[in-house]
Amino acid sequence: MSETVYPLAGNTAQRKGLRDSVYELILNMLMTSDIAPGTRLSIDVIARDLKVSPTPVREALVQLERTGLVTREALKGYRVAPPIHSGQLEALFDARLVLECGATELAAGHAADVVPELVATLEKQQELGEKVRGAFAAGGPAPVDLLREYFAVDWQFHHLIFEGTRNPFLLDMSEDISIRVHRMRQTVNAGVTDAPDAVIEHGLILDALRNGDGEAAAAAMRDHIEKVRERARQDTAAR
Numbered sequence: 001m002s003e004t005v006y007p008l009a010g011n012t013a014q015r016k017g018l019r020d021s022v023y024e025l026i027l028n029m030l031m032t033s034d035i036a037p038g039t040r041l042s043i044d045v046i047a048r049d050l051k052v053s054p055t056p057v058r059e060a061l062v063q064l065e066r067t068g069l070v071t072r073e074a075l076k077g078y079r080v081a082p083p084i085h086s087g088q089l090e091a092l093f094d095a096r097l098v099l100e101c102g103a104t105e106l107a108a109g110h111a112a113d114v115v116p117e118l119v120a121t122l123e124k125q126q127e128l129g130e131k132v133r134g135a136f137a138a139g140g141p142a143p144v145d146l147l148r149e150y151f152a153v154d155w156q157f158h159h160l161i162f163e164g165t166r167n168p169f170l171l172d173m174s175e176d177i178s179i180r181v182h183r184m185r186q187t188v189n190a191g192v193t194d195a196p197d198a199v200i201e202h203g204l205i206l207d208a209l210r211n212g213d214g215e216a217a218a219a220a221m222r223d224h225i226e227k228v229r230e231r232a233r234q235d236t237a238a239r
Contacts, residue, residue, distance in 0.1 A: 022052060023060040027179070030069050030080065041070060041078040067179045084184050086233075092180050093229040097222060099173055100158065104205065104221040107164030108214035114164030118206050121160060125153045125202065129195030150195065151185060157202050161209075161221075184232065194231050201227060 026046065029035070041061065047054045061078045064070045068088075070078050084092075107114050128150040135146065155178055162174035201224035208217035 018052065019056045019059050022050060022056040023063055025050060026057070026060050026064060027069070030064070035080050037080050037082045039080045040076075041080065043077065067176065067183075069179065069183055081183070089184065089232060090229075092177075092184060093225060093232070096177060096181075096225050099170065099177060100161070100225060101218040101222050103162050103165050103167075103170050103174075104209075105214040105218040106167065106170075107161045108209055108212055108217050110164050110166060111209045111212050114160055115206070115210055117160050118157060118209065121153060121157050122199065122202050122206060125150070125157060125195075126199045128153055129199050132195050151182070154198060155181065161205075194228070197227065197231070198224075 026041075043054045043057045043061065047057045050057070061070055061072070065072055065078070068084075069081055071081050072078050128146065131146055132150050135143065159174060159178065162171050165171070201220070205217055205220040205224060208220050
């Protein structure tokens with residue numbers, strides 16, 4: 001039986017902050033590689049590829065288990081998590097509503113700082129969204145690298161709003177949410193064809209923030225998240 005090879009070769013974790021470095025490297029592997037759900041994650045193989053001992057790898061996988069990206073079975077070790085199910089999908093969107101609507105209202109208090117970056121990000125999202133739409137219109141899937149870049153910019157819009165709250169606790173929470181949103185996109189295929197809708201919805205949020213209207217901005221964010229939820233439901237039903 002051939003040995004499993006992970007897309008980690010050449011990445012050597014630095015001595016400083018070893019555990020955090022290993023965590024980030026494995027997280028990047030899970031977020032950017034097409035590793036099938038259920039794939040076994042060998043601690044020894046990963047440790048060898050990263051040129052570290054098994055201990056920081058084991059600690060990183062324990063952390064990643066909390067994110068839902070990996071699962072652990074007794075006596076069998078760690079595996080890439082199975083596809084997200086409908087109950088998890090609904091819970092994720094409920095959490096986003098609670099966090100992001102409140103964050104958007106708070107960010108409106110610092111609109112002068114956050115709006116210029118949001119404008120630039122939205123312009124980039126629109127540009128990439130047109131490329132994604134063009135690829136689908138041509139009858140083929142959009143290149144994986146293009147989709148990754150689009151999704152990164154799409155989430156950056158949300159991340160900038162969290163930054164605009166100037167609340168470090170909300171910013172930490174946003175990192176956890178972003179990982180779960182990415183996993184949803186990987187397993188549900190959500191957000192691939194809704195680029196034009198997302199750009200319009202982000203634009204409405206931006207308009208409210210420009211006006212310094214926290215309530216309107218929060219309402220626009222709520223409307224956006226609920227529409228993304230419905231699109232994700234449709235994508236799930238189509239699988």
